[in-house]
Amino acid sequence: MFNEAQDLLTRQFGQLVTPEEAIRELERVGALIQNSHIVYVKGGHGDKYVDLAKVTGPYTASRICVPIAYHFRHYQIDLVVAPVQKAPKFAEWVAYYLTLATMPFTGKEVNNIWAEKLPGGGFGFRSSHEPLVRGAKVLVVEDTINSGGTSQDTVAASRRSGAEVVAVAGIWNRGGVTAEKLGVPKLYSLIDLQMDNYPAANCPLCAEGRPINTAVGHGLDFLKNQAEKIAQPVA
C-alpha cells in the first residue's frame, strides 16, 4: 500500500500543473471564458467568467489540486475543510494527495469535511464531524476566493470547533485577498489573478460595442432591463 502510494505520488508530484496550464485546463472544460463580455452577479462588467462548479470531471479536479497538496505536504495537516456550497470536491482531492504524501509516515489518512451555513448566520459542522475538528491542524480549501468572506466564515467555524487553522488554499484568488485579510498564517492560491470588473455605466467593452454574453452570468437580465428602460417613456 505505501509503495503504491509513493509511486502514485511521484507520478503526480512529478508533473505539477503550472498556473498557466491550469488556466488552459479550466478553459477546456468550460469553467473559464476569456475575451468575452460578461455581466457579473453584482452588475459589474468584465471580459472573463470563472465558474469552478463547471469542473465536474475528476481528471481536471484532481490535476489542479495536486499543486496545493504538494505545497502543504510538510505542514502536518490532519484535516481539510471546505465551505459546503463551493469546494468539497477540491478538498477531497487535496486530502487524497496529502494522504499519499503523509500516510507512509503517519499511518493516518488526511480527512476532509465541509462547513455548512448555520440558520442563524456563519458556518458550522454537523455534530458527527465535530470530533474530527477538535485539536486538528486544518487546511481550508476554497475554489475561487472573491472577497474572502466564505473563507473567513470557514476559518471561524474551524477555530470555534477547536482546530488550529494552518492556512487557506484556493484554486483561484481573483480578489487580491491576502493571508492578513483572512487572519490566517498563510494563503496559497494556484492562480493569483485579479479580474477586471467595470461599473456598467463605465464599461470599455460596452463602449466598443462588444456583444454581451447571454449564455453565462447575468447578461440576459442586463439586456432585458436595458430594453425596458428604452421602451419606458421618460416622465
Ligand SMILES: [Zn+2]
Ligand atoms: Zn459592458
